[in-house]
Amino acid sequence: MSPVQRDDRHHSLNLVPASYEDYRELARRRLPRQIFDYIDGGSFNEVTLAANRTDLQRLHLRQRVLRDVSELDLSTTVMGEQLSLPLILAPVGFGGMFAQRAEVHAARSAERAGISFCESTLSICSMEEVAAASKRPLWFQLYIMKDRRYAEDLMARAQAAGCTTLVVTVDLAVVGKRHRDVRNGISGPLSRINRLRRGIDIARHPRWVREVAWEGRPLTFGNLERALPNARVPGDFQGWVASQFDPSVTWDDLAWLRSHWPGKIALKGILDPEDARQAVANGADAVIVSNHGGRQLDDVPSSISALPAIVNAVGVDCDVLMDGGIRSGLDVVKALALGARACLVGRPWAFAVAARGEEGVDHLLKNIRDEMLVTFGLTGVTNVEQIDASVLATISAEER
Numbered sequence: 001m002s003p004v005q006r007d008d009r010h011h012s013l014n015l016v017p018a019s020y021e022d023y024r025e026l027a028r029r030r031l032p033r034q035i036f037d038y039i040d041g042g043s044f045n046e047v048t049l050a051a052n053r054t055d056l057q058r059l060h061l062r063q064r065v066l067r068d069v070s071e072l073d074l075s076t077t078v079m080g081e082q083l084s085l086p087l088i089l090a091p092v093g094f095g096g097m098f099a100q101r102a103e104v105h106a107a108r109s110a111e112r113a114g115i116s117f118c119e120s121t122l123s124i125c126s127m128e129e130v131a132a133a134s135k136r137p138l139w140f141q142l143y144i145m146k147d148r149r150y151a152e153d154l155m156a157r158a159q160a161a162g163c164t165t166l167v168v169t170v171d172l173a174v175v176g177k178r179h180r181d182v183r184n185g186i187s188g189p190l191s192r193i194n195r196l197r198r199g200i201d202i203a204r205h206p207r208w209v210r211e212v213a214w215e216g217r218p219l220t221f222g223n224l225e226r227a228l229p230n231a232r233v234p235g236d237f238q239g240w241v242a243s244q245f246d247p248s249v250t251w252d253d254l255a256w257l258r259s260h261w262p263g264k265i266a267l268k269g270i271l272d273p274e275d276a277r278q279a280v281a282n283g284a285d286a287v288i289v290s291n292h293g294g295r296q297l298d299d300v301p302s303s304i305s306a307l308p309a310i311v312n313a314v315g316v317d318c319d320v321l322m323d324g325g326i327r328s329g330l331d332v333v334k335a336l337a338l339g340a341r342a343c344l345v346g347r348p349w350a351f352a353v354a355a356r357g358e359e360g361v362d363h364l365l366k367n368i369r370d371e372m373l374v375t376f377g378l379t380g381v382t383n384v385e386q387i388d389a390s391v392l393a394t395i396s397a398e399e400r
């Protein structure tokens, strides 16, 4: 059985969640198919989506014994900010469609776990609502719309809401083709058959409609309501993004961003060392090695395989973070071993909040923390500074 098939295994009905796969399965049962697939899926043939997992699974940890591992410290700093473990909740659009007020729940859980939550431009809950619910400052993820005044307004609001870090997502100049979304009728023309297909799917999930979808009015993008006349969640996602997002953004625009944002800036969606160097040259405080969770260009390298060259290029000049396929504390340690300062997780919190709300995200984060403690204890490291490539076992080419 391949590692990917193993991730997809079936579970008994009265599942007590113990891992990412369990939360994924619970979310699958709760959500309409179109929403589950929107979260779970990748672009095109999902080659990069799968590689994000298989390339991490190919890395083996090196077990070491008889070292004093009685005191373990998982804490770190990212761009000067203290984190109690090297993890951040990634920006995930449409969160409030997975569970009611999902972004608020995730931010509260992140605060309790001592880590940061990154609010997406395309969140359902506004950044003001989320910031008011948590004492820990948020990070804000920016998509640059064609009308640059939206971006300026969003940056001003993010500052007023106390956000410390601006995460500028740079890998969505055009939208990746997501075949599952087309098949489920949420990208592409709103034809009669697509409406029918979506309607049947939703009608089969009355509990989701009751608990999540209907708050007396249609769900809207909380951060865009003021700026966009029609901020309702679009019928045709791909078409909407293409009509709103600005594909003309270049490196020169970083100076404009900097003039509106006094805090830290991280560029998310870097996969190439040359782009990482340009990011640093243009004043980025961090780069996030990411292929958007395999949702943008397919057939690009997995994040974990792109990481070492980027660390090599800019690791001394800025913090290098990574996301894509991180599912456990073991994965976090592997990414740190290859030079990441911290990891972000997207689907894990999306599925946990869909499955069990705030309690689910609390539990997921506790699990990742516990898994990291076990990994530290059995690889013989006691703090993040000690982690380097020596934590990984070298295995022969045939074994791979």
Ligand SMILES: Cc1cc2nc3c(=O)[nH]c(=O)nc-3n(C[C@H](O)[C@H](O)[C@H](O)COP(=O)(O)O)c2cc1C
Pocket (backbone or CB within 6 Å): 038, 039, 040, 052, 090, 091, 092, 093, 094, 120, 121, 122, 141, 169, 268, 290, 291, 292, 293, 294, 295, 323, 324, 325, 326, 344, 345, 346, 347, 348, 350
């Ligand atoms: C459902 C979903 C929605 C996402 N929305 C956004 C978004 O609005 N902005 C953004 O920068 N990245 C977005 N991403 C990408 C994540 O921030 C992150 O890069 C990715 O999920 C990491 O991979 P993982 O899901 O394997 O952890 C989204 C990812 C998912 C799964």
